[in-house]
Amino acid sequence: MIVEAHVVRFDSISLDGGATLAPVEVAYETYGSLNAQKSNAILILHAFSGDAHAAGVSPETGKPGWWDNMIGPGKAFDTNKYFAICSNVLGGCRGTTGPASINPATGCPYAMSFPVITIRDMVRLQKMLIDHLGIARLLSLSGGSMGGMQALEWAVSYPEAVVSTIPIAATARHSAQQIAFNEVGRQAIIADPDWSEGNYYTGKPPARGLAVARMVGHITYMSDDSMREKFGRRLRGKNSFGYDFDVDFEVESYLRYRGSEFVSRFDANSYLYITKAMDYFDLSNGNGSLAAAFERATARFLVISFSSDWLYPSYQSQEIVRALRSRNVDVAYCELPSNYGHDAFLVDVGEQTELVRGFLASTYEKVAG
């Protein structure tokens, strides 16, 4: 598999909130080869804490990409046939311009002077990248969670550029509960004195607040069942309760580890901006209804949800499917049985692979034929 990693700089981008960012950089990776007709490109869209490194092994970190089990030769997104592209989102902290980037006007990091962004802004920047690559139409787009939201936004904002789209474990709008979990994470960060109104780049980052935010996240990504299977009430390195506030249970140890590990790879201000973008996302906004929003969509859809995902429950995917069908959009839907909760799109990819493989093959055939 040919893997390339690039950063491209554009002069500026106009944002939904009215601001303009200039310049703006996008970090992206590609897997496989674009064919001569440029008809085999698939845009992979990462979730909240993901990055452009979706597949292969990073020469820097030695780590596989976040969707390496889905992207590669013979995999769901088969790089022997398709050309996959994945970019870090606007507002991120892994190569694309975000709050940790230097504001050329001041020579200092934007921090909280970074403009509030939306999912549509992220998609707008991705469209600039796709244009830059000379690709007029994407054979498909796919991502889970926030990646799925972007896949939906693409089909509505740039219908002429989207042959098909595969939103997974996603929603057309954040519910009150989803907003609430994000708000808790934001408040945990803001409550940390080290956050310093966002100006921590020359000092200590708000590590404790960010870790707590991440701990909440990890609970919501797993199901009650998968936590029981993975941890149960097993104690960590002891045979009986400690009767103190050290770690007693395996699950406590896991959460503490995931919280502190996250701090080393994620910027707290990006946490604030990206969660805000997710909360603002509502495909029906400005369209009257979700069905009306899909009026413009011409892509084929494959919508996937997971039975035990309580953070992005199946009813949210079904709402998308109903709205699409009401506008006679070509949509296939599958709720896959899985115990892994929201994490299923990342870790339980057997049936997901079969669905995606078949959907892409038939889509490619239509385009080629």
Place this chain on the structure above:
Amino acid sequence: MIVEAHVVRFDSISLDGGATLAPVEVAYETYGSLNAQKSNAILILHAFSGDAHAAGVSPETGKPGWWDNMIGPGKAFDTNKYFAICSNVLGGCRGTTGPASINPATGCPYAMSFPVITIRDMVRLQKMLIDHLGIARLLSLSGGSMGGMQALEWAVSYPEAVVSTIPIAATARHSAQQIAFNEVGRQAIIADPDWSEGNYYTGKPPARGLAVARMVGHITYMSDDSMREKFGRRLRGKNSFGYDFDVDFEVESYLRYRGSEFVSRFDANSYLYITKAMDYFDLSNGNGSLAAAFERATARFLVISFSSDWLYPSYQSQEIVRALRSRNVDVAYCELPSNYGHDAFLVDVGEQTELVRGFLASTYEKVAG
């Protein structure tokens, strides 16, 4: 309704963790009158953040008790017939000895030198109170959530003193997910520098950490549905997004309010100790199995759960019921339909009232007959 409020002091109590607390005080309230035979006493057991003020209007705060819709003349716990007692739990911060209490050995608050306690320790202190009141047998005990855990522990630890018990929205053991949510709350408090290893009683309390912990709690107490009904995506005092990090959504405003309001009435160290007691709770501990634990139980049981309660899901109540039935214990079980999530036992009490009323009447008849 006759309401009395008292504090009683005992010389000492021995705890599961091996420590002894001396002295120990218990704050309690009573509603109605104990009959001559002392056969109409019902112990009401509060949940995590509750207190002894279960019914009537507090002369201090002017606020109704936390279960005022269930306790009073003509209500489920009918004070025209029954004598209800509610005490603040051991480790609490509302009159009963807890980490904020003065350690007589030092003249300073215990803070983190307070011994780690268990649900059984809480119940042991309640038994001392009941003995002090000269009540040999309780007609019933009831509470939701952590109160339900105590109701279960009573039936196993003091079978001779329990005629019937009504655990509501409870569990015989905390699951990994329940432990995880408690651990996040604890870490949010501990992460707050104002926590100062628990020694904040002469300074600022860890208000921000405690607020974040409470925000997480409130999400888990409601259902996805009830949050949608109560808040949806409604904006707070504005017609469009602010594109900043002030409050945009009603649900954000609600959580921030509940978080900061909690700080004024709850001690952060009590949060640590009481959640730890809940996490340690496992009725099968030392008994081999849950069914074996119920071997000793002689009480009649009424077990209630709520359909939309995802924090203490019905399967946990059903596990209790199956274990009781395997030991031929007299048990009635009902899963009540409600959209209110875990909060249902506090706010959606129509059918709960009918169930409790009938169960208490038939229990009282048996005792009297």
